[in-house]
Amino acid sequence: MDYFLTDTQAEIQNLARQIAQEKVKPVRAELDEKEEFPWEIMKILAQADLFGLYIPEEYGGFGGGAFENCLAVEELSRVCIGVSVSFAASGLGAYPILLFGSDEQKKKYLPQIASGQRLAAFGLTEAGAGSDAGGTRTTAVLDGNEYVINGTKQWITNGGEAEIYTVIAMTNPAKGSRGASAFIVEKGTPGFSFGKKEKKMGIRSSATRELVFENCRVPKENLLSREGMGFLVAMKTLDKSRPGIGSQAVGLAQGAIDECVEYARERRQFDQPIISFQAIQHMLADMSTQTEAARALVYAVAKFIDSDPKDVSKASAMAKLFASDVAMKVTVDAVQVMGGYGYMREYPVEKMMRDAKILQIYEGTNQIQRNVIGAALIKEAAGKKK
């Protein structure tokens, strides 16, 4: 379908597609098999100026928004979401600085992130604090001109590979979620180390590690916004980034459909290509319709976010929820259409199905997304005049 992209948006889409097809597709199976971080591809994306799509020009970016970023993420995801998450997670780490950083912090870090010279990452989740971010145990205590951070962050995408981390820690544990603050911590800071690389079901080329803080001292000026703003920073960041997960889902589902349609035209049973069977056609028709609906929603939400409205939580959650459920269903069906071949590692759809599951889990499980949407419905209804 034609979404009436501007010339610039079409250029972004074409460039990301070219890189995905020429540079990512040939190596995706090997990256998955070896669980190898895609550094070569990150360098290509950096040289192509894609890391700074959503960052203002004054900080070395391209000056686009969430929508431009979504276009690039979708094209990369069409061939491999292990690669696209490594790309997109840098944006997740950058958003806290972009949204809440001082001019000085923005000038120091954003150009490095926009150029792709250094990757960023976001550290919120802990062993005991997943959906319930209020359970955060990592602490930051002001001592002179420095904060001393202690604790462990878990399952951090780009952990160990990224050089700029935005981390949520409690500055006043007694105040619960109002006692959290956000900090910028650079790789190489004494007392900051990484756990082993986690072994995952899917997105295996992406790096997922623990961030370990042992009396890690960071300068006072690395505090983002004010003390106590940590959870607001986290929530606003996730509001901005969730459509990116939606785009991963749309790209992944489209990639699975691409593979399936091609296969179904070639594969012959009962003396005819299997795509001539209504049973197959109807599956493909549903997969395609659901994916297009997800794309339309994600694009609409990304454009809505770029209009800078006051509250985007509900819309953002919807984009992530709907698209990732679609991606899961479509990839399961893709394996079914391809039958025994679909189950084999020789074909890409088994990887796509393994990869899809994470989309329903990370950046807030789909159950949490429903909570967010539900809470927004209650709030809207309560605000209506009777």
Added chain:
Amino acid sequence: MNIAVCVKQVPDASEVKIDKATGTMVREGVPAILNPFDAYAVEEAIRLREKHGGKVTAVTMGPPQAGDVLKHTVAMGADDVMLISDRAFAGADTWATSYTLGLGLKKLDSLDLVICGKQAIDGDTAQVGPGVAENLGLPFVAYVRKIVDVYNGKMKVERLIEDGYEVVEVSLPAVITVVKEINTPRMPSLKGKMKAKSLDIKPLSAEAIGAEADKIGLAGSPTKVMKVFSPPPKGNRERIEGTPNEQAARLVEKLREMKIL
């Protein structure tokens, strides 16, 4: 370093068909691309600029639509372009092309280096690189696979030869042609693409470069094509099948039979 890169617009080889009657290439409806060997030249020029500063100018002689390949070089990172275009250039062979490109290059200020791809994939002659060097009166090194160093107005390069490579020192300015072993050409960048999009290319005419009428186009081309044909397949061959071990054993046996071993 001020570097010029000579590029050519060629038909996409993966799409090319041969007209069986005339033996020539069917050009109609075939997409035009940057000659793949020239992409290595552009990449190397950009790398040299990144290391030593200066400016990269892409130069081509061709019809107005050849401006598209110049835009491609800008999307990769070239700073400036020169399109030499005039109906009078039509029908040029490598001799007339070298003369014409040479005149265009002379209009660029203080050139340190001219880089060309080793050959174009349509004509496959590999003659324009050295031809340009002759026309400019500059030293020339063919088939460069690595630029080792640039120092004191000189450059040390490795050039590919049949059974290895030679290390050559050449004084600058010079002309070189490069082979695919030299680098991996980069993808275009978004900023480059946007710059290329807004580029308004003003073609230089034969008059603008001061070309003499009898040295350009068909009139300036001594090449006469007598006949174009596909060579017949060579007969008398035997294919050795089997595992690598079996193939090797059979090959040695054969060579002994033929008294070569």
